[in-house]
Amino acid sequence: MLFRQLFDKETWTYTYLIADTDTKEAAFIDPVNTQIETYMALLAEHGLTLKYSFETHVHADHITASGLLRQQTGAQTCVSHKGGAQLADIQLHDGDVFKLGNEEIKAIATPGHTPGCTSYLWQDRAFTGDSLFIGGCGRTDFQGGSASDLYDSITHRLFTLPDDTLVYPGHDYAERWVSNIHQERTTNPRLAGKTREQFIEIMENLNLPKPRLIDESVPANRYCGLDESERLVAVSRREQQGVGCEIRMKATGADLVAAAKQQITEVNVDKAKQLLAEGHITLIDTREESEYAAGHIENAILLPRGVLEFKLGTVPELADPSKAVLIYCRTGGRSALAAQTLQTLGYKTVLSMAGGFEAWQKA
Numbered sequence: 001m002l003f004r005q006l007f008d009k010e011t012w013t014y015t016y017l018i019a020d021t022d023t024k025e026a027a028f029i030d031p032v033n034t035q036i037e038t039y040m041a042l043l044a045e046h047g048l049t050l051k052y053s054f055e056t057h058v059h060a061d062h063i064t065a066s067g068l069l070r071q072q073t074g075a076q077t078c079v080s081h082k083g084g085a086q087l088a089d090i091q092l093h094d095g096d097v098f099k100l101g102n103e104e105i106k107a108i109a110t111p112g113h114t115p116g117c118t119s120y121l122w123q124d125r126a127f128t129g130d131s132l133f134i135g136g137c138g139r140t141d142f143q144g145g146s147a148s149d150l151y152d153s154i155t156h157r158l159f160t161l162p163d164d165t166l167v168y169p170g171h172d173y174a175e176r177w178v179s180n181i182h183q184e185r186t187t188n189p190r191l192a193g194k195t196r197e198q199f200i201e202i203m204e205n206l207n208l209p210k211p212r213l214i215d216e217s218v219p220a221n222r223y224c225g226l227d228e229s230e231r232l233v234a235v236s237r238r239e240q241q242g243v244g245c246e247i248r249m250k251a252t253g254a255d256l257v258a259a260a261k262q263q264i265t266e267v268n269v270d271k272a273k274q275l276l277a278e279g280h281i282t283l284i285d286t287r288e289e290s291e292y293a294a295g296h297i298e299n300a301i302l303l304p305r306g307v308l309e310f311k312l313g314t315v316p317e318l319a320d321p322s323k324a325v326l327i328y329c330r331t332g333g334r335s336a337l338a339a340q341t342l343q344t345l346g347y348k349t350v351l352s353m354a355g356g357f358e359a360w361q362k363a
Contacts, residue, residue, distance in 0.1 A: 001103055001123075002046060005168065005177060008032045011062035012171045015039075016127055019048050020101030027052040027075075027100055029120060029127050030170055031065035039065065040072060050075040052090075052098055054105070056129025056170055057117040058083045060143060080109065083116030092118065110157055112150020113138030119158065121165075126181070129170040132158055134179040137190055138170075140203050147203035151196045159185045257333040260340040266354045269363040272326060275351070281324040282317040286338045287357070291330065297360060305334040308341055321347045328353040328360070 002019040011032060017039075019026035026048040031039055043050055050073040053066035058079065066077040067087065078098070081091035090096075094109035106121045110131040117138070120127040130138030132154050140147045158167075163182035186192055190202055267275070275281050276299075285292055285300040292302045301315060312318055318325070325347060327335040332354050339352040353360070 002026075002048075003125075004042065006035065006038065007175070008035055008062065010034065012173050013059075013062050014168065014170060014172070014177075016168060017042060018100065018103065018105065018122055019046065020103045023101030024048050025051045025100040025103075027054060027098070027105065028066075028069065029054045030056055030059075030129065031069060033063045033065040033068060036065045036068050036072075039069065043073070049073070051100060052105075053077050054098075054118075054120060055079045055083070055085070055088075056119065056127065056131070057114045058085055058143070059130075061171070078107075080107075080116035080118045082111070083114070083118075094118075108157055110150075110153035112140055112146055112148075112153045114143045114145060115149075117153070121161070124162075124164065125166045125168055126158060126161060127168045127170075128158060132167060132184060132188075133169045134167065134172050134174075134176045134184070135188055137188070139206060139208055141206070141208070147200040148196060150203070151191075151199045154191060159191075257336050260336040261352075264336055264339040264343065264350065264352055266332070266336070266352050267326070268354050269359050272328070272351075272353045272360075273363075275324075275326060281326050281351075284318075284325060284327045284338070285357075286327055286329045286334045291357075295357070295361075297328065297357070300328070303338075305329070305338050308338055312345070318347075321345070322349075324349040324351070326351045326353060329356045331356040331358055 002017070002021050004017040006015040006017065007013070008015065013030060013032050015031050015035065016029040017026060018029070024047055026043065028039060028050065031053060050069060053069045053075050055064060055066060055078065069075050070077050070089070076089040077087070078090040078092050079085035079088040081093055092107050094107060096107040098105045103122065108119045108121055110117050110119045110128070113130040117129055117131050119129060119131055131150065137150060137154065139145065140150055159181060161181050163180065165181045167179040167181060167184055184191070190199065194202070276283060283297060283300045284303050285296050286303060286305040286308065288304050289302065301317060303311060303315060325342060327338050327350065329335040332352060335352040335356060339350045342350045
């Protein structure tokens with residue numbers, strides 16, 4: 001067998017490679033999209049064929065590389081059926097067993113940090129994701145988390161494993177690499193000797209800041225880390241293979257934008273300026289935060305296309321669907337898609353600015 005523990009310094013994330021050296025079949029657990037070149041080089045170095053890419057949950061602190069690995073290697077993406085990952089190949093369940101030659105990896109449902117959290121057991125090693133850390137555990141204050149469920153998952157599912165089972169977490173902010181079940185059960189300050197009520201009280205009073213990348217990561221990870229154009233390719237391939245999918249899209253981003261523009265109203269820059277001067281219209285910038293920071297139209301509200309549906313409720317100016325909305329992006333593609341989405345959600349007057357911010361700057 002072959003085992004590697006990899007570390008992403010930007011997000012403090014551990015990724016694990018497991019492989020059967022006879023068949024050369026391999027799997028990654030919790031790959032990070034910014035490390036894709038490292039993963040591909042590692043597979044090539046050892047002559048491995050990637051069979052699976054496992055997620056311990058839908059992450060809020062980094063974007064997964066599972067979708068990119070599927071595109072480049074054909075590996076199947078595996079996420080809990082309770083995780084809400086719409087493009088995952090396998091919606092796994094508690095007790096599912098996956099084989100890499102003679103090696104077996106077992107899924108253990110450990111909800112609490114999120115409802116879809118899953119740990120993986122391979123030989124004498126448990127990969128616990130954000131459920132159990134070294135001297136800690138994952139937070140439970142967002143994404144449907146439950147301190148009560150996490151207490152049960154750790155004490156009933158993980159702490160019942162043999163004492164010498166090695167614990168490999170999803171993160172460690174002190175760069176500790178490994179623990180074991182006995183150590184965590186007897187010394188973990190959040191859990192050792194704690195009742196459920198005491199644990200819940202601890203978790204409810206952590207007062208942690210919101211994860212820095214949550215608004216970008218969670219929506220992306222629902223689609224295995226793929227951006228919008230990459231999702232279209234993935235869906236097209238799945239449909240060609242006869243695989244059912246909840247989202248039916250055309251094969252290319254250009255096709256999707258063209259179809260959206262048939263359903264919405266576009267205005268040019270001059271008309272947009274007129275409407276803004278008259279007032280009574282909400283201006284939305286659907287680009288990414290970095291694009292917005294580099295320059296934007298005055299009074300525009302940032303609402304990236306990737307999180308549009310998830311963050312509508314946080315924008316008071318969009319509380320009334322009868323109020324007019326003007327949307328722009330860089331060149332007009334994302335804004336057309338966003339306008340179509342808002343129309344589907346019941347907004348009555350939605351306009352997309354043709355040519356986007358580039359046209360605005362030229363004008």
